[in-house]
Amino acid sequence: MAPSSTRRRPRNRPASSRSWPARIARWVFGAIFGFVAISLVQVFIYRFVPVPITFTMLFDQNGITKDWTPLSRIDRNMARAAIAGEDSKFCLHHGFDAEAIENAMERNARGGRIRGGSTISQQTAKNVFLWQGGGYARKALEAWYTILIEAIWGKRRIMEVYLNVAETGIGTYGVEAGAIRYFNHSADRLTPMEAGRLAAVLPLPKKRAAIAPTGFTRRHGNAIARRVGIVRRDGLDACLY
Template sequence: MRRLWKALRWLAVLVVLLPAGLVLFYRAVPPPATPLMVIRSFEGHGWQRDWVPLAEIAQPLREAVLAAEDNRFCTHWGFDLVELRKAVDTWRDGGRLRGASTVSMQTAKNLFLWPERDWLRKGLEGYLTLYLEVLLPKARIVELYLNSVEFGPGIYGAEAAAQAHFGKSASDLSLWEASLLAAVLPNPLQRSAGRPDDFLAGQAARIRTRIDQLGPMLDCVR
């Protein structure tokens, strides 16, 4: 029993310290890869990614991503309780249970976890999100997100997406181009920012309008 308790104590220390060490490492060093990049490469999607600092990503893209994915990013601590309540209420009324994931939660998933939806992954995602919010500034979380998120088959991060879809640097993206890129995020394997259909164009227009509506709520990425 003493050996078992000793092993459990070491396991508890590992569970606490390992995530903290990884998050602090990524506070200073760009992640070399993500689990999704590896998985997609085995699926034959390729691997196009160029890390750029947040200052070299056009402000419209920073704003568009938050307008599309996480309106309250600048004010919450990793979890949007308003959206979580809405998701629970919708489920109770017989609707589909949605994730209500924040950008912080998506960043935790992108950096450390697998893409399939299951309760184990969601639990680990929530646990790791706490480390991101405690140990990283908001700007770094957005920087990690925008350099790791999937924008198309084999296309990861803002710079690779800007080059692939518009033939320009991420720093030169227009508001409309940024809105199109943000609009593909829910389904990057099926939608193309460079070849938008009517549905995608409509989503991008709504995102562009939403940026104006949010105003100072996006100040942490300006």
């Protein structure tokens, strides 16, 4: 009788090696779920609570001067100036202005001074939750937070937060602190000219000043001041009041 042949059983791979892909997948999905949950909580809290500090403030070596002020106590000229200078379609879009982004890309491709196409909503998302500077990662996070604040906060809250966290001078944050710094009075009584000059400072607050401005800042501030009346007349601030 022929001896029975013995088959060699395949060696099982260690359980640890089989589970690595699953572990990585669980970690990735867990990290994504955790980030989504944390971001939702952040946005929901700041829907009602004043933003206490931002990354920009935290790393500002010039100190922090700020005074949170409800939108109801900020002169309407200021919100109108912000719309005129930064985002004329603020009340019309849902966080992103495709036309402004496309125009900015075309201008930048031609060279010269780099200009962005960010809306007030995008700037608010960046200022509150993220850091300054570019990069695709930050832009992606900015887009996510923009979607959230548009959905959870609404336009009025977005403008209120924007006008309170935007840098208005060296170590100065918010239009209330900016108005006191430059004009020696509260933001509850800003003329179109004062509001226009404050809005002109917002893109480069460390290099521009709203008091006795010169050059581009003066011209831009005057142009914004003139457009404040257009914003009021055309109802471009209708989502706020």
